[in-house]
Amino acid sequence: MMCRFLKVSRSGYYAFCKRKVSRHWLVDKQLAYRIEKIFTKSRETYGSPRVHAELKRAGIHTSKKRVARLMRERGLKARCSRVYIKMAKLHRFYQSIKNIRKDMPKPTAVNEQWAGDLTYIRQGNRWLYLAVVIDLYSRKVIGWSMNHRKTTAVTMASLHMAFRNRKPQAGLVFHTDRGAEYRAHEVQSLLSKYGVTPSMNRPGHCTDNAEMESFFHTLKGELIKSNHFTSEWDLRDKVAGYVQHFYNRFRLHSSLKYLSPVEYEGRAKEA
Numbered sequence: 054m055m056c057r058f059l060k061v062s063r064s065g066y067y068a069f070c071k072r073k074v075s076r077h078w079l080v081d082k083q084l085a086y087r088i089e090k091i092f093t094k095s096r097e098t099y100g101s102p103r104v105h106a107e108l109k110r111a112g113i114h115t116s117k118k119r120v121a122r123l124m125r126e127r128g129l130k131a132r133c134s135r136v137y138i139k140m141a142k143l144h145r146f147y148q149s150i151k152n153i154r155k156d157m158p159k160p161t162a163v164n165e166q167w168a169g170d171l172t173y174i175r176q177g178n179r180w181l182y183l184a185v186v187i188d189l190y191s192r193k194v195i196g197w198s199m200n201h202r203k204t205t206a207v208t209m210a211s212l213h214m215a216f217r218n219r220k221p222q223a224g225l226v227f228h229t230d231r232g233a234e235y236r237a238h239e240v241q242s243l244l245s246k247y248g249v250t251p252s253m254n255r256p257g258h259c260t261d262n263a264e265m266e267s268f269f270h271t272l273k274g275e276l277i278k279s280n281h282f283t284s285e286w287d288l289r290d291k292v293a294g295y296v297q298h299f300y301n302r303f304r305l306h307s308s309l310k311y312l313s314p315v316e317y318e319g320r321a322k323e324a
Contacts, residue, residue, distance in 0.1 A: 084108075084115060085123045092129045096299065098275035100124075100131040106311035131274075150236065152261055154228045154252040160190040163318060164221035167195070167249075168228045169235065170265035171208060174199075174277055176288045183292065184211040184234070186227075188219070189264055191321075192306055193314035194296045195219055199289055205237040212243060223248025230254045230262050272300075 056063050091107045092099055099107070101121040108115060124130070160166040166189040173180045184207045186196035196215030200207035227249050229235040235253070244251050254261035276295045282288040305311045312320070 081119075081123060084113070084119070085127060087111075087113065088120060088123055089127065089129065092124070095304070096275060097129075098131055098271075098304070102307060103305045103311065106305050106307075110311070150251050150253045152228075152252055152255050152258075153250065154226055155255075155261060157226065160188075162321070163188055163190050164219055164225055165190060166226045166228065167215065167221075168262055168265050169196075169208065169211065170230055170262060170269065171203065171232060171234055172269045172273075173203075174273075174288065174292075176282050176285055181285065181288065182207050184208045185265070185268065185296075186211050186215040187264065187268060188314075189228075191314040191317045192264065192268070192309065193301050193318065194268075197292070197296060199292065203234065205234050205239050208234045208237075208240055209243065212240070216247060221247065221249070225249045226252050228252040228254075228262060230259065230265075231256065 056066050087108065088104055091104050095103070095107075101117060101124050104124065105115070105117045105120045108120065154166060157166070167186055168189055169184065169186045171182055171184045173182050175181075179201070181199050181201060182203045184198050184200075185194055187193060188195050195218050196211040196213070198207050198210035198214065200210070225248070227244055229251075231253050234240070235251075241251060259266065272292075272295065276291060280291070282291065301313065302315045303313055305313060306317075309317045
């Protein structure tokens with residue numbers, strides 16, 4: 054009856070039932086299993102380009118389109134977050150610090166150019182402020198701090214951590230947006246103490262600090278979105294785990310030829 058309804062012959066149906074699965078189907082099934090493992094290990098943050106890069110690192114050669122198709126068929130979609138841009142305001146107070154980084158070549162080693170920024174994260178009914186410092190050579194997070202208040206204390210703490218971790222020589226350039234938390238006298242005095250040259254965005258050009266915008270977009274999409282934090286300490290613990298154990302050590306960066314920041318710096322030392 055079903056054969057008549059579907060307008061197929063009974064002999065054709067029985068032949069289909071006895072037919073073995075194709076080699077292409079078997080390879081797809083095995084590949085999908087590896088893709089799901091990589092996707093889960095990435096905390097559901099990898100899209101098809103990074104999954105493809107991980108497969109290639111494991112010696113599995115396939116096309117990017119095939120990886121994208123298999124992920125789409127299984128509903129494996131990387132978590133992401135929208136970017137909300139707040140334009141910097143123009144104040145005479147900031148005019149003494151120019152954007153010197155825009156005319157500089159890309160860094161060729163660690164501790165040549167750093168960048169910093171501050172964002173907010175909701176925990177329950179309140180906001181916490183997260184300040185981060187990254188090394189622009191490897192995109193590695195080298196300092197971070199969290200506080201209830203958006204003050205110089207949170208940016209100072211992230212810088213102190215960065216200086217302890219890296220111990221840079223004089224001549225380093227530190228680039229930020231035009232926030233008061235970075236223009237403050239205490240922060241500028243700390244930079245001067247270590248021989249660091251400050252650099253700031255041009256008025257109305259938030260993309261001058263694109264690497265930091267990208268990091269916060271990634272952090273919020275991969276960790277903050279769709280997660281519930283039971284307490285401030287729960288949030289701090291998860292941010293620490295994401296930054297120190299996942300982002301710096303394992304997360305592949307397309308701008309680093311699909312290496313993690315730690316791997317990228319390690320290969321530079323070996324060269």
